[in-house]
Amino acid sequence: MSLHLNINGDDRLSVKDPLTPLVDVLRDEFFLTGAKVVCREGFCGACTVLLDGRPVMSCLIPVGLADGCTVRTVESLASVGALSPLQQAMEQHDAVQCGMCFPGMMISLTHFLEHTPNPNRDQLKSALTGNICRCTGYERIIDAALSLAAERSSGVQRDDHGKS
Amino acid sequence: MPMTDDRRFYVARSLPDALAALVDGGQAAVPLAGATWIMRAPIRQERQDLSYVAISRIDELRNVEILDHEIRIGACVTHAELATSLAFLPECRAIGQAAGGSANPAVRQVATIGGNLCASKFAAADLVPALMCLQAELDLETPRGPERISLEQFLQVRTSMEPGWLLRRVVVTRAACRSVHVRLPLRKAGDYPVAIVSMAAVLSTSGLVTSARVVVGSVEPAARRWKRLEADLTGCTLDAASAAEKAEKYSEDFRGRDGIEAPGWYRVKVLTSLVRRAVQAIQQES
Numbered sequence: 124m125s126l127h128l129n130i131n132g133d134d135r136l137s138v139k140d141p142l143t144p145l146v147d148v149l150r151d152e153f154f155l156t157g158a159k160v161v162c163r164e165g166f167c168g169a170c171t172v173l174l175d176g177r178p179v180m181s182c183l184i185p186v187g188l189a190d191g192c193t194v195r196t197v198e199s200l201a202s203v204g205a206l207s208p209l210q211q212a213m214e215q216h217d218a219v220q221c222g223m224c225f226p227g228m229m230i231s232l233t234h235f236l237e238h239t240p241n242p243n244r245d246q247l248k249s250a251l252t253g254n255i256c257r258c259t260g261y262e263r264i265i266d267a268a269l270s271l272a273a274e275r276s277s278g279v280q281r282d283d284h285g286k287s
Numbered sequence: 288m289p290m291t292d293d294r295r296f297y298v299a300r301s302l303p304d305a306l307a308a309l310v311d312g313g314q315a316a317v318p319l320a321g322a323t324w325i326m327r328a329p330i331r332q333e334r335q336d337l338s339y340v341a342i343s344r345i346d347e348l349r350n351v352e353i354l355d356h357e358i359r360i361g362a363c364v365t366h367a368e369l370a371t372s373l374a375f376l377p378e379c380r381a382i383g384q385a386a387g388g389s390a391n392p393a394v395r396q397v398a399t400i401g402g403n404l405c406a407s408k409f410a411a412a413d414l415v416p417a418l419m420c421l422q423a424e425l426d427l428e429t430p431r432g433p434e435r436i437s438l439e440q441f442l443q444v445r446t447s448m449e450p451g452w453l454l455r456r457v458v459v460t461r462a463a464c465r466s467v468h469v470r471l472p473l474r475k476a477g478d479y480p481v482a483i484v485s486m487a488a489v490l491s492t493s494g495l496v497t498s499a500r501v502v503v504g505s506v507e508p509a510a511r512r513w514k515r516l517e518a519d520l521t522g523c524t525l526d527a528a529s530a531a532e533k534a535e536k537y538s539e540d541f542r543g544r545d546g547i548e549a550p551g552w553y554r555v556k557v558l559t560s561l562v563r564r565a566v567q568a569i570q571q572e573s
Binding site for chain 2: 124140141142144163164165166168171177178179180182183184185187188190231235248249250252253255
């Protein structure tokens, strides 16, 4: 049984058992190691990816259910040489931490900000309830996301180098 | 001989296709919807030799139909979809709160109502008490044909049904009641709730409770009604302090399960506070 996935814009074929967690296929078969394997229970969010545009815990998705779907991992957020606006905001707020939870946070926030353009602090905290940080650095991450939302609502656009 | 991949995982394209695959697979075949519970089976040290019939791509299982007299929710509707679909229906507030507050955002995008009701070992399932307090019924497809049973009855038989059955949809009758779903997780970050109280009440124009349903989840292995409390609330004015006193009085009705989140006695102990909060929330509903 072969499974067809579109991962970060590329058509890929997986030959893994359809019950294999999607995160293992991403990491072990396609070497996309941005999504992290941590709890394997859907609690920590380190493996969050976008599946057909929805944030999901890829440790809980059997790859068979992703057959024919589009998958977007943290590797897709930056284009060549340029961070995404969210990533730029994180860098500017010195919010980047150890890298374990961060890819999942970026995916969750990317989706959230696309659907909630003008969030308040509580909404952002709720959006991140499934992304656990062991460095306890939530506040700067939320500050960065709020600043990006504020920029967007005031019409400021970041260029590819992060300049407003 | 080990099962092949194709036998272990089959994606059904229609309801008859799924039912045929489940009958064909016998005791070893189970439906798979969002998979969030099943994918954790190895952690729970459960059997892993089952074969799975994926049903999440069957269109008719993914619909929410809001009719004048009832709401029909397909078994593969996700928690996120359910919360959005029912957000504007005040009589379904308990379901919306349960669907929109369970687990975490990413799990809610995938976990389904059918999975929540059919995962018999999942004591902390939020939708079970919420739906039970609104007297939900289930449409099942069985080898003998379609069958409708109450959720309360389903919980009694769900582990002993003959192979080849499938939960098709959940049906909630629309009624002029107020409802609420109150849960106590240890943190907000996606923990399983220590205890859940779902409550539905019909109030007369003078403010008396003409009927009440109170369902407790996560305290015991399966959710169940708190019948003595229901009876004692009925006929009275809804009052948070009085309801909490009654809850305290009847708390011996439950034997809490010990678990990683909390010992059994604590789960029972917090019910009084949850009942108080539930009544306060119902009073605040317009």
